Amino acid sequence: MHIPKGKDLLLPPKKNKRPWGEAPDKSSILFGYAGSWYAKVCQTRDHTRCIKLLKHQRSKHWPLSQECASVRNLVTSTGLGTGILHLQSEYDSVVVSAFRERYWLETDMFYLPFGEMTITPDDMKQITNLEVEGQSVFEGFDNNMSWSDLYILVQETLGWEKDETEMDFQLAGGYDPAEPHKPKIIKKLLLKNLRTKFEGTAAKERAGQVMDETTVRRTATTYLLYSLGTVFFPDNSGNRVNVHYLQLLKNLDNIKNYLWATATLAYLLDSLRKASRFGATEIAGNVALLMAWVYDHFPSLRPPTEWEEHDYVPTGKKFKFTGRQLRNKEEKLIQMREKIDAFTVEYVIFDPYLRIENGVDVRRFTETASYNGPLYHPTGYVMTNPRRTLRQIAHIQQRVVKENFKLSKEGSETKGPTIVLNYRPTPTEQPP
Numbered sequence: 341m342h343i344p345k346g347k348d349l350l351l352p353p354k355k356n357k358r359p360w361g362e363a364p365d366k367s368s369i370l371f372g373y374a375g376s377w378y379a380k381v382c383q384t385r386d387h388t389r390c391i392k393l394l395k396h397q398r399s400k401h402w403p404l405s406q407e408c409a410s411v412r413n414l415v416t417s418t419g420l421g422t423g424i425l426h427l428q429s430e431y432d433s434v435v436v437s438a439f440r441e442r443y444w445l446e447t448d449m450f451y452l453p454f455g456e457m458t459i460t461p462d463d464m465k466q467i468t469n470l471e472v473e474g475q476s477v478f479e480g481f482d483n484n485m486s487w488s489d490l491y492i493l494v495q496e497t498l499g500w501e502k503d504e505t506e507m508d509f510q511l512a513g514g515y516d517p518a519e520p521h522k523p524k525i526i527k528k529l530l531l532k533n534l535r536t537k538f539e540g541t542a543a544k545e546r547a548g549q550v551m552d553e554t555t556v557r558r559t560a561t562t563y564l565l566y567s568l569g570t571v572f573f574p575d576n577s578g579n580r581v582n583v584h585y586l587q588l589l590k591n592l593d594n595i596k597n598y599l600w601a602t603a604t605l606a607y608l609l610d611s612l613r614k615a616s617r618f619g620a621t622e623i624a625g626n627v628a629l630l631m632a633w634v635y636d637h638f639p640s641l642r643p644p645t646e647w648e649e650h651d652y653v654p655t656g657k658k659f660k661f662t663g664r665q666l667r668n669k670e671e672k673l674i675q676m677r678e679k680i681d682a683f684t685v686e687y688v689i690f691d692p693y694l695r696i697e698n699g700v701d702v703r704r705f706t707e708t709a710s711y712n713g714p715l716y717h718p719t720g721y722v723m724t725n726p727r728r729t730l731r732q733i734a735h736i737q738q739r740v741v742k743e744n745f746k747l748s749k750e751g752s753e754t755k756g757p758t759i760v761l762n763y764r765p766t767p768t769e770q771p772p
Contacts, residue, residue: 370446375618377441388674393433399570402567410556411560428657432643443615447747462709470600472601473706481587481718490583491505494586498586557592607718611625723761747763
């Protein structure tokens, strides 16, 4: 019996030299396909030899219930509380890994046997109840502030003096007391240190400590910064947060005006772009959002647990995923690939949020459902085009013949760790 190994694991090149599994759009649009995980899966004879489950680094959840009523009320008033509350913390690595293989970074779409789908701003509203209209977090955001300006920002928001802030920057950079003469300083803060310094105001209050307005506001700001680094914009480190995010939290009364739904979505889709590349082993962003979206739209992929039929409330926790479902992940990934390969339109619910009252459909899409353009997160953007996913907004799918922003192969980079896509015209700062 021949056991394939090395190059024998791969299918021979096709006569036309095109990659195996290439979509009908071909390289004129999907010019980065050859470097994708899906291309490697299609080229490999034995799928057991082409498995890579994505890792997702996570920090511990900071329960808001541990904080005093004043902090809880202030956090809730910002509008971010619903995004924290309605998303589960467990990680379904099989679902996330299977769908990253189907993600095409050139169109920000999942390519499936029956056509294209993606996570839309309207999906975000239904899953998290976060706002999809308001001020862009990208507008005016500076991700390269000077050190002096950062020290001032931290002092104004968290109350730290320069020496304390500088030490925390060094600790985030991996400061080693054994080599104090070689400090590495980065513009990030350790999540664990943030929580240690500020958590537990409810217990402190019960012990007789007075929670004045300054302490309450600094604790609420820290809790929100921690949440940005663990729920909304988590990076691959799992233990650090970008200190520049404090710009978005400086005015606690203005936080509710930001487009948190589209910002969270854009950050996740941007992370999927990177995770779709062959060799990628990790994914950043709010993967619980992707899991909820898959469970909502594909009933056969829902976890085998009991759930309650909610009456039109956010669906982020509707289908509970637990750690018991993490066994035999490699085998389950192969099985999920086979399931997805067999999908037809009968396997998908294009609008799982349909709402019928007295025999009448009262479902209302958000105004962003028909938006075609960039979706911004603090440091970048992705592109959304509802013409590609008309079935998700209750329309008949037609061939896409127009793009408001045309992607150019020239000037784009899809192979390295840094993804660059060159659109014409170049997107400008604008919500959402």
